[in-house]
Amino acid sequence: MRKLLVLVLLVLAGCSSAPEPPPPPPKVDFLIAGEKTVAKPFLYCDVKVENCKRDNAAMLKLPVPPGTAVRVTVPKDVSDTPWSVVIQYRTAAGEQKSPVTVATFAPGKETSFEALPPGTGDQLQTVEVKQAGGVLVQGDAGPEAVTRAAWSLQVTG
Numbered sequence: 001m002r003k004l005l006v007l008v009l010l011v012l013a014g015c016s017s018a019p020e021p022p023p024p025p026p027k028v029d030f031l032i033a034g035e036k037t038v039a040k041p042f043l044y045c046d047v048k049v050e051n052c053k054r055d056n057a058a059m060l061k062l063p064v065p066p067g068t069a070v071r072v073t074v075p076k077d078v079s080d081t082p083w084s085v086v087i088q089y090r091t092a093a094g095e096q097k098s099p100v101t102v103a104t105f106a107p108g109k110e111t112s113f114e115a116l117p118p119g120t121g122d123q124l125q126t127v128e129v130k131q132a133g134g135v136l137v138q139g140d141a142g143p144e145a146v147t148r149a150a151w152s153l154q155v156t157g
Contacts, residue, residue, distance in 0.1 A: 025040060025044040025149065026041070026074070026075045026077040026078050026149070027039060027040055027041075027075065027151075028041075028072060028073065028074050028075070028078065028129050028151040029071075029072065029073040029074075030060060030062070030070055030071070030072055030127065030153045031070070031071040031073070032062060032068060032070050032071075033065070033068060037062060037153075039058065039059075039151045039153065040055065040058040040151070041055075041058060041150060042054065042055050042056055042057075042058040042059045042150055042152050043055075043149060044148075044149045045133060045149065046133075046148075047133055047134040047148065048133065048134055048135060049133040049134070049146045049147075049148055058151075058152075059153075060152065060154065061153075061154045062153060062154075062155065062156060063155065063156050063157065064123075064124050064153075064155045066092070066117075066121055066122065066123040067116075067117065067121060067122065067123075068116075068124070069114045069116040070114070070115045070116075070124060070127045070153060071112060071114045071115075072085060072112060072113055072127065072129050072151075073111060073112040074111055074112070074129060074131075075111075076111075078131050078149070079107070079108065079109075079111045080107050081107050081132055082104065082105065082106060082131075082132040082145055083104075083105055083129060083130060083131045084101050084103060084104040084129070084132075085101070085102050085104075085113050085115050085127065085128070085129055085130075086099050086101050086102070086127075087099070087100060087102050087117070087124060087125075087126065087127050087128075088100070088124075088125045088126040089117040089118075089122050089123060089124050089125055090122065090123045090125055091119060091121075091122050092120065092122055092123075096125070099126070099128075102115060103115075124155050125154075125155050126152060126153065126154055126155065127152070127153045127155075128150055128151065128153070129150065129152075130149070131147065131149040131150070132145035132147065132148060133145060133146050133147065133149075134148075
């Protein structure tokens with residue numbers, strides 16, 4: 001009987017020590033003219049940026065009228081780390097601009113940001129949220145964090 005009890009305890013201990021699955025990746029809200037859309041990351045890595053998954057189908061494709069702001073709101077999982085907002089836009093004259101980081105936040109400081117093209121009549125082309133990972137690389141201006149996760153809104157006609 002004692003051997004049976006020890007065996008049952010070992011089996012139960014083995015079942016309870018199974019690793020829990022990781023939580024799902026965080027989602028980011030994009031708000032355009034009062035309409036909220038929730039995005040999954042198109043790139044998601046572990047903190048050390050070693051194990052990454054890419055899902056280009058997760059990139060949102062939505063219309064955004066010229067001159068319209070896009071408010072991004074991130075969950076605590078993201079706001080507790082450094083994160084940034086990158087936009088790409090076309091000027092009212094039709095000139096395509098390169099991507100530019102318009103905001104960077106320290107951990108625990110902000111949970112939302114309103115992305116707006118700089119000039120009257122300018123048209124956003126992309127709005128991306130990037131979460132920093134636990135890895136630094138040497139950039140032109142010094143150490144830079146490697147992107148751990150990214151969410152994207154691609155503007156359609």
